[in-house]
Amino acid sequence: MKQMWIEANRCTGCGACADICPQKAITMEQDECGFIHPNIGIRCVDCHLCEKICLKREERENTHYMVPITYAAWSKDSDIRFCSTSGGVFSELAFAVLHRSGEVAGAQYRADNLVEHIIIKSEKELYKIRQSKYIQSHPNGIYLAVKKSLVEGKPVLFCGAPCQVAALYAYLGKEYDNLTTVDFICRGMNSPKAYSCWLKEIERMENSRVTRVWFKYKEGGWKSSPRRTRLDFEDGHSVIKSGTDNLFMNGYLTSNLYIRPSCGHCSFKGVPRQGDLTIADFWGIEESLDDDKGTSLVLINSDKGVELFNSANRSLIYQKREFDEIFEGNVCFTDSVSVPVKSYDFLCSLDTMPFSIALKKYSSIPLHKKILKKIKRIMGSRSIKN
Ligand SMILES: Cc1cc2nc3c(=O)[nH]c(=O)nc-3n(C[C@H](O)[C@H](O)[C@H](O)COP(=O)(O)OP(=O)(O)OC[C@H]3O[C@@H](n4cnc5c(N)ncnc54)[C@H](O)[C@@H]3O)c2cc1C
Numbered sequence: 001m002k003q004m005w006i007e008a009n010r011c012t013g014c015g016a017c018a019d020i021c022p023q024k025a026i027t028m029e030q031d032e033c034g035f036i037h038p039n040i041g042i043r044c045v046d047c048h049l050c051e052k053i054c055l056k057r058e059e060r061e062n063t064h065y066m067v068p069i070t071y072a073a074w075s076k077d078s079d080i081r082f083c084s085t086s087g088g089v090f091s092e093l094a095f096a097v098l099h100r101s102g103e104v105a106g107a108q109y110r111a112d113n114l115v116e117h118i119i120i121k122s123e124k125e126l127y128k129i130r131q132s133k134y135i136q137s138h139p140n141g142i143y144l145a146v147k148k149s150l151v152e153g154k155p156v157l158f159c160g161a162p163c164q165v166a167a168l169y170a171y172l173g174k175e176y177d178n179l180t181t182v183d184f185i186c187r188g189m190n191s192p193k194a195y196s197c198w199l200k201e202i203e204r205m206e207n208s209r210v211t212r213v214w215f216k217y218k219e220g221g222w223k224s225s226p227r228r229t230r231l232d233f234e235d236g237h238s239v240i241k242s243g244t245d246n247l248f249m250n251g252y253l254t255s256n257l258y259i260r261p262s263c264g265h266c267s268f269k270g271v272p273r274q275g276d277l278t279i280a281d282f283w284g285i286e287e288s289l290d291d292d293k294g295t296s297l298v299l300i301n302s303d304k305g306v307e308l309f310n311s312a313n314r315s316l317i318y319q320k321r322e323f324d325e326i327f328e329g330n331v332c333f334t335d336s337v338s339v340p341v342k343s344y345d346f347l348c349s350l351d352t353m354p355f356s357i358a359l360k361k362y363s364s365i366p367l368h369k370k371i372l373k374k375i376k377r378i379m380g381s382r383s384i385k386n
Contacts, residue, residue: 005051009261014167015139017050033347034193056170064272068299073318085132086281087296096312102155107137117142136189143171150176162268183275187332188263198248198355208233221292255363257346264339276305284329
């Protein structure tokens with residue numbers, strides 16, 4: 001096997017190397033933890049294009065605004081808003097591009113519930129790429145497909161994690177006037193293996209195959225804490241996981257055990273942003289703009305972003321905000337999560353242990369840390385009383 005140019009824990013699995021390879025010698029394959037990495041086959045002729053594109057992602061001359069124009073916004077269409085993860089701004093941006101006979105690239109669930117990037121060409125397909133799927137999407141040749149559409153002169157909207165947007169620009173190697181990109185504030189990408197193991201355990205319990213996963217299901221409110229996940233099954237019934245029962249989401253938000261190692265030192269945080277626009281949840285927005293149905297944070301990072309937002313804003317309720325407001329509620333804008341060292345053992349343990357047991361085992365806090373925490377709490381409350 002060929003020596004990789006990048007350490008495994010720095011590879012983001014963006015897949016730009018596979019698309020750029022003129023010999024089609026690279027396939028993206030899952031490692032023992034379930035994360036995809038490039039695998040270089042025998043057709044490799046040592047042209048090193050893969051290595052160059054990988055470095056290029058971080059070296060892009062990024063002229064996007066250092067102080068993005070900031071909005072709180074949501075779709076006027078209540079159904080779209082309900083079916084979206086935040087305020088449904090992504091769908092309204094997508095409609096604006098589709099109305100110009102354009103195409104939109106985003107992440108969809110496959111039949112096996114894993115996630116991949118695709119391009120859609122019509123409004124009736126938009127449901128496929130709506131909603132956050134909290135596992136890493138397989139790039140699936142998306143950069144090649146986007147380039148083909150751009151070269152044909154079609155307007156294209158690409159939405160993905162910041163590392164995927166950076167990968168697209170590196171792959172294209174030049175500016176296309178007909179391309180607009182959207183990234184999101186990203187907490188980190190979860191292992192598809194962990195997610196599949198969680199689903200398998202639920203399928204065993206429910207005695208039916210999961211046909212649809214709906215993270216952050218909004219019945220009961222957008223801010224409902226802990227988050228809800230709705231699962232639909234082949235036999236027609238649905239289950240809503242919430243509270244301590246919502247294992248996958250709780251584990252994601254509290255233990256970081258199945259987040260990709262490269263997300264622990266993400267190169268694409270803060271400003272300038274990768275995308276022409278950035279979308280996220282506007283956590284901490286004032287009450288008058290929060291009816292608990294989902295409020296999007298929209299950052300406009302470039303002139304192209306301004307243009308697209310202006311063509312979508314008739315379908316939005318929106319209000320201009322100060323950029324400084326976003327930091328308190330969304331630390332993931334600037335900070336990478338910390339991926340624990342035991343994450344590797346946890347993911348390997350899933351080969352022999354059910355998800356719930358492994359999560360309990362690896363996310364439990366050791367006794368000495370529990371005692372330390374308790375002491376700190378007592379000392380803290382004493383100093384307040386004094
Ligand atoms: C893994 C992940 C982590 C996130 N972390 C945060 C966070 O810490 N803070 C925060 O405020 N927001 C975060 N978001 C973004 C947030 O969940 C919403 O996606 C965003 O606010 C857009 O919501 P919307 O209602 O406008 O549109 P939605 O319809 O919810 O749009 C989602 C868009 O994201 C794309 N997408 C969905 N899943 C993936 C995926 N796995 N990989 C690549 N693209 C995908 C879809 O194709 C679509 O274009 C995260 C999203 C993901 C996928």
